Amino acid sequence: MGDAPKMASRLSRRDFVIAGGAGVGVSMVAGAATPAISGSSVTTWDGEADILVIGSGAAASTAAITAHDLGASVMMLEKSPVLGGTTAKSGGGFWIANNFRMREKGLVDERIPFLQYVASYSFPHLFNPASKTMGLPANDFALLEAFYANGADMTDFLRRSGTLDIGPFFVMDPSQDGDGIPDYGPLDGWNKAPRGRCLGVRKPDGSPGFGAEMIRQFNVKFERIQLPRLTGHRVTAAIVDSDGGIIGVEATSGDRKLRFRGRKGVIFGTGGFAYNRELLNRHHLAPVFGGCGVPTNTGDFVGIAGTVGAQFGNMASAWRAQIVLEEALQYVTVPADIWSPPGDSMVMVNKYGRRAVNEKRNYQDRTRATLGYDANRWEFPNQLMFMLYDQRVADMWAGIHPIPDLPTGAPSIIVGATWDELADRLDERLAELAGDTGGVRLDSGFKNELANTLERFNRFAQSGQDEDFQRGNSPYEIETEPMYGLPRTNTRWGAAIGKNPSMFPMQAKGPYYAVILAPGVLDTNGGPVVNADAQVLRHDGQPIAGLYGAGNCIASPSHDAYWGMGGTLGPAMTFGYIAARHACGRGGSI
Numbered sequence: 001m002g003d004a005p006k007m008a009s010r011l012s013r014r015d016f017v018i019a020g021g022a023g024v025g026v027s028m029v030a031g032a033a034t035p036a037i038s039g040s041s042v043t044t045w046d047g048e049a050d051i052l053v054i055g056s057g058a059a060a061s062t063a064a065i066t067a068h069d070l071g072a073s074v075m076m077l078e079k080s081p082v083l084g085g086t087t088a089k090s091g092g093g094f095w096i097a098n099n100f101r102m103r104e105k106g107l108v109d110e111r112i113p114f115l116q117y118v119a120s121y122s123f124p125h126l127f128n129p130a131s132k133t134m135g136l137p138a139n140d141f142a143l144l145e146a147f148y149a150n151g152a153d154m155t156d157f158l159r160r161s162g163t164l165d166i167g168p169f170f171v172m173d174p175s176q177d178g179d180g181i182p183d184y185g186p187l188d189g190w191n192k193a194p195r196g197r198c199l200g201v202r203k204p205d206g207s208p209g210f211g212a213e214m215i216r217q218f219n220v221k222f223e224r225i226q227l228p229r230l231t232g233h234r235v236t237a238a239i240v241d242s243d244g245g246i247i248g249v250e251a252t253s254g255d256r257k258l259r260f261r262g263r264k265g266v267i268f269g270t271g272g273f274a275y276n277r278e279l280l281n282r283h284h285l286a287p288v289f290g291g292c293g294v295p296t297n298t299g300d301f302v303g304i305a306g307t308v309g310a311q312f313g314n315m316a317s318a319w320r321a322q323i324v325l326e327e328a329l330q331y332v333t334v335p336a337d338i339w340s341p342p343g344d345s346m347v348m349v350n351k352y353g354r355r356a357v358n359e360k361r362n363y364q365d366r367t368r369a370t371l372g373y374d375a376n377r378w379e380f381p382n383q384l385m386f387m388l389y390d391q392r393v394a395d396m397w398a399g400i401h402p403i404p405d406l407p408t409g410a411p412s413i414i415v416g417a418t419w420d421e422l423a424d425r426l427d428e429r430l431a432e433l434a435g436d437t438g439g440v441r442l443d444s445g446f447k448n449e450l451a452n453t454l455e456r457f458n459r460f461a462q463s464g465q466d467e468d469f470q471r472g473n474s475p476y477e478i479e480t481e482p483m484y485g486l487p488r489t490n491t492r493w494g495a496a497i498g499k500n501p502s503m504f505p506m507q508a509k510g511p512y513y514a515v516i517l518a519p520g521v522l523d524t525n526g527g528p529v530v531n532a533d534a535q536v537l538r539h540d541g542q543p544i545a546g547l548y549g550a551g552n553c554i555a556s557p558s559h560d561a562y563w564g565m566g567g568t569l570g571p572a573m574t575f576g577y578i579a580a581r582h583a584c585g586r587g588g589s590i
């Protein structure tokens, strides 16, 4: 539809970058930070505690509670005016091996098969089940072992301490008490416990709570124990002793510079660098158009840890999901990602009119699949994918992101009476956006290729077998989509579904719709490398005394893989727990 309303205030890429910083008063150059400060120059401290916890998401909050309950005094410093970080925006699911609920239900999750699953999914190019470390570098393997050894303990601790009320994650029908949705990686190989690892918090009325509820419950506990939490305090530098160990931090609050001492340790849980465009450009070899985390996650820890000699890992990695391109250009952070693209008579094609990925794959792997580089054409052919669907899907999946309540009810929706007209309108929109996309336009052969693609897709939908991408063959793809919203049953289209419920032939008559999707991130997950005690490592592999990290601010133990729903929060909380234990002299990961 040529008359689709244009974005009233579409921001340019440059504006987006600037806005990303301006919202939080960021003036930091990528990776640069105030040099580490010598402790001997500090004569007065503005505050002190045994443990300083930096950030207030799941990683930092778990560390704070753990340290407190081990008898340490704790102080939390948070850059934002509000607590909770991206965790508060999240679904709040956390993925924990051999957790209490699995044990209660008799779901066996043994150490070796668990390690085989995560090692093979995270490091497919290294994995060797016959080797002592499964083919992985020793430290990478030790992190996986530490996650298995401590995740369930961490969960039991948070329950026992009355911090979180934990149950299964978002069960559609609590009366069914099922084993939960399947993990994201291959289910038929090494994974011997593919369901049951994802937990979540329950609201006081027993209904599923999400990330906001998790943060609320953490804060109820913080109130109860009167744990000091200083919001609006952005940590900018480490304070070191004569041996290079960390004994405190410098923070800015308004125009004041303050110094805080951490007698036993400083634990960072400051999120990734999704909102530091310079770091993204430096470390991401593929395009990233935006994200859905909190804009205060600007990678401050990268600079701070760099000044004290940390080694870095995973810097080109992220928790990924497709996002609506025009929302990414409009907002500093998008309201929602495309977790599971809704609809059965729906395909995603690239600028050549070809499918490039199984549209129903989990968001991490689907988005990674769109980042491939074409060496013959010197381009990323799939960096923009066009989600195409018919009127039936527009009506039945109305209101399930990115399909609006009314068929053209969002500026990002493009409409055409025929597929050819849709292609013309789509290309016009791409021309408008060219300044923000590197000039992506439809290829001259798009219409012909699209006709072939749709004919082939319709054939697959009829037979129930996607011969190109095996869409719908994995239980994840069928079972997860309803979590994000069920199709309406009161439309004129009835309730017919295909042999394979993820596919249905396209309606022969338009109108047809398109929305432009781009690669985005939940947050990045690279940063300083930690050991199995969550201590940040120097280049020589030795830990930096007093410095710990957990969550998205460190090099993720999972590398590029998203092991299952809750695969970011589970490790974040577990390594926060390990860090606090080690800093309090309670053995860390052991």
Ligand SMILES: Cc1cc2nc3c(=O)[nH]c(=O)nc-3n(C[C@H](O)[C@H](O)[C@H](O)COP(=O)(O)OP(=O)(O)OC[C@H]3O[C@@H](n4cnc5c(N)ncnc54)[C@H](O)[C@@H]3O)c2cc1C
Binding pocket: 054, 055, 056, 057, 058, 059, 060, 077, 078, 079, 080, 083, 084, 085, 086, 087, 088, 089, 090, 091, 092, 093, 094, 095, 211, 233, 234, 235, 236, 269, 270, 271, 272, 292, 293, 294, 296, 297, 298, 299, 300, 301, 319, 335, 336, 337, 522, 523, 550, 551, 552, 553, 565, 566, 567, 568, 569, 570, 572
């Ligand atoms: C919509 C959405 C849904 C999601 N759902 C899930 C899910 O169900 N399960 C799952 O596992 N993952 C989910 N994720 C991803 C998950 O939310 C993040 O990976 C996770 O919250 C990261 O936790 P964290 O503790 O590392 O960081 P965060 O929660 O991002 O917290 C970092 C905090 O550090 C603060 N900070 C940054 N710099 C400084 C500084 N210099 N000084 C002081 N403070 C600082 C930030 O302001 C922020 O509050 C979702 C993400 C989104 C956006």
